[in-house]
Each structure stands twice: as structure tokens, then as C-alpha cells.
Amino acid sequence: MVTITIPENVGVFLLDIEGTTTPITFVKDILFPYIKEHLEDYLSAHWEEDECKQDVHLLKKQAEEDLKENRACPVHAVDQTVHTDEEKAIREVVDNVLWQMAADRKTTALKRLQGHMWRAAYTTGRIKGEVYQDVVPAIRRWRQQGLKVYIYSSGSIEAQKLLFGYSVEGDLLDLFDGHFDTTIGAKVESKSYEKIAERIGCSPQEIMFLTDVTREAKAAEDAGLNVGVVVRPGNMELTEEERSHYSIVMTFSQLELCGRP
Ligand SMILES: [Mg+2]
Incomplete structure (x- = not known):
């Protein structure tokens, strides 16, 4: 598995849910x-x-x-x-x-x-939020290294909190510094990512956004964010061009922070 080195200036991960942390089929x-x-x-x-x-x-x-x-x-x-x-x-x-x-x-x-x-x-435990196995260990590692982690999903913030609060791995809400949904703007609009950076209080260049949807990746990239396109079973196929343009993330364990303890 190829290691993807996260630029040293990145201090924040912004994560999509469906197709990224969670099987796209969950919903x-x-x-x-x-x-x-x-x-x-x-x-x-x-x-x-x-x-x-x-x-x-x-x-x-x-x-x-x-x-x-x-x-x-x-x-x-x-x-x-x-x-x-x-x-x-x-x-x-x-x-x-x-x-x-x-x-x-x-x-x-x-x-x-x-x-x-x-x-x-x-x-009542009749539904548990699904999370890929590589997600939680990677987020814990990033947090230990001092990074912040936020969620940005088109599901409402309330729905996001239920998914992670009652997940297959228990209550994971402590892993996140905050949540964004489409009340801040659509995921395919660059402006949304600028607003998120502003809300977090950092520059767009300090954020690494992970998503399975290239239109979202493009919008984030245009706003100045670093992006990785996540490929999971069942996700939409990428074109040759997309594959060569974006860092392709098969598992979060590929993502290594350089020059950090
Ligand atoms: Mg997605």
C-alpha cells in the first residue's frame, strides 16, 4: 500500500462520511x-x-x-x-x-x-453506525499528533452525531472537533470550503479533505484545500484522469504525517 504523505502545514482533517468513513450502502x-x-x-x-x-x-x-x-x-x-x-x-x-x-x-x-x-x-441499539476498520485507529493517531478532525456531510449534523455516537465501535463523538452539514453550503461549491476554514479558524491550505466524490474534491481544491479521493468497495469508479490527478486513498492507514512525532 502506497504511503500518502500529508503536507507539514496541514493541521486539520475534514472528512466526508458516505463512501469515506462509512460504506456508501449504509444509508x-x-x-x-x-x-x-x-x-x-x-x-x-x-x-x-x-x-x-x-x-x-x-x-x-x-x-x-x-x-x-x-x-x-x-x-x-x-x-x-x-x-x-x-x-x-x-x-x-x-x-x-x-x-x-x-x-x-x-x-x-x-x-x-x-x-x-x-x-x-x-x-435502542437497533441500528449501529457503520465505520470502516481503518478509520478509528487513524483518527486517534492524527489526534495524538495534534491534528484536529471535523466532519462535513450532506446528512444533517444530528444524523452525523447519531451515526458516530452509536457506532459499531461505540461512541466516537470524542474523535471530532466539530461537524458541518449543508447548512454551511453545498459540498460541490468552493465557497462552502472557504466558510468551513473560516469557521475552524485556519487557512484552506491547512485542511486536508477526504471524500469519495470528485466534484466535491474539485470544489475543495479550488478553495485551496488539500484533497484525497477515497476509493472504497462500492464507490463510484474514477476515470483515468481523476486517478492520476488526485491522491487516491484506499485506507486511512496510508495517510502519514511527515516530520511529526
Ligand atoms: Mg461521500
Whole structure:
């Protein structure tokens, strides 16, 4: 395995999650199927709780909007506030959520409910965040050598904290100095990386960004960051040109800090 030497001026690692620290299939094969399989049970168990009521209310509002815009979505005909047929009402919510997921919609209402379901799944140990074996030892080594480590992922900061807080290797949140999500900007925009450097309080040149997506690598590079493109099983194939342009990282253990104890 080729050693990749990190420039001496680098003091910060910025890490992507999916395809970098974690299998790219985690969200698709674990998180989303979990929702589909447990939706009805979750709603039945939490139906009377305020948080769940709010989630259902938001979904209902969304369905009303979709209907106005002539999207053929399943509607919530049952008014939850009047205690009519609970089972029927739950089935309607299930139909609506499954429809939204099949259509790959990113509505706040959908995300809110999914977030609450995943939180319950993580905290009760039914889901554990996956992390590649080489990740934790490498981060510990970097930290011992005085580097800082941040996460930048399109998953929300709350979702990031659940993944690492309830991971296959236990609570890993101590490994990170902070988290960024797309509220700071899109991952394919250079400006986002400038803002992150500013927020961390360093220059872009002091950051090493690791990601599996070359469009993100390009944006970070344009902002002045050092980048490494991570190749993991199941990640998108790189072109010849990308392979020769970027430092290719197969495992974090390849990354060595030069001139440091
Ligand atoms: Mg990624």
C-alpha cells in the first residue's frame, strides 16, 4: 500500500462520511429499509405522543400542498384530532410516507419523521453506525499528533452525531472537533470550503479533505484545500484522469504525517 504523505502545514482533517468513513450502502441498505419496515409499528407505538402528533401534522400539511399541486399522493382523509379510526389513520400515513420515499422526495415533513425514527433506532441499539476498520485507529493517531478532525456531510449534523455516537465501535463523538452539514453550503461549491476554514479558524491550505466524490474534491481544491479521493468497495469508479490527478486513498492507514512525532 502506497504511503500518502500529508503536507507539514496541514493541521486539520475534514472528512466526508458516505463512501469515506462509512460504506456508501449504509444509508441505502440499512437506514431507508429500516423506515419502511418499522413505520407502522413506530406510528402505533408513538401515536399519542406530542412529537409524533407534530410529525403527522406536518405530513398532513405536506399532503395537502401536494394535492393542490396535483401530485398524485395518498392523502390523509382521517383527522387525527378527532379520534376516529386510528388504524386507518396510521395506514394513511404509512401510504403517504412510502409514496414520498419511493418518489425520493426530500420534504421537511418526511425528513423530520425519519430523523425521529432513526434516533429511536440508534438509541435502542437497533441500528449501529457503520465505520470502516481503518478509520478509528487513524483518527486517534492524527489526534495524538495534534491534528484536529471535523466532519462535513450532506446528512444533517444530528444524523452525523447519531451515526458516530452509536457506532459499531461505540461512541466516537470524542474523535471530532466539530461537524458541518449543508447548512454551511453545498459540498460541490468552493465557497462552502472557504466558510468551513473560516469557521475552524485556519487557512484552506491547512485542511486536508477526504471524500469519495470528485466534484466535491474539485470544489475543495479550488478553495485551496488539500484533497484525497477515497476509493472504497462500492464507490463510484474514477476515470483515468481523476486517478492520476488526485491522491487516491484506499485506507486511512496510508495517510502519514511527515516530520511529526
Ligand atoms: Mg461521500
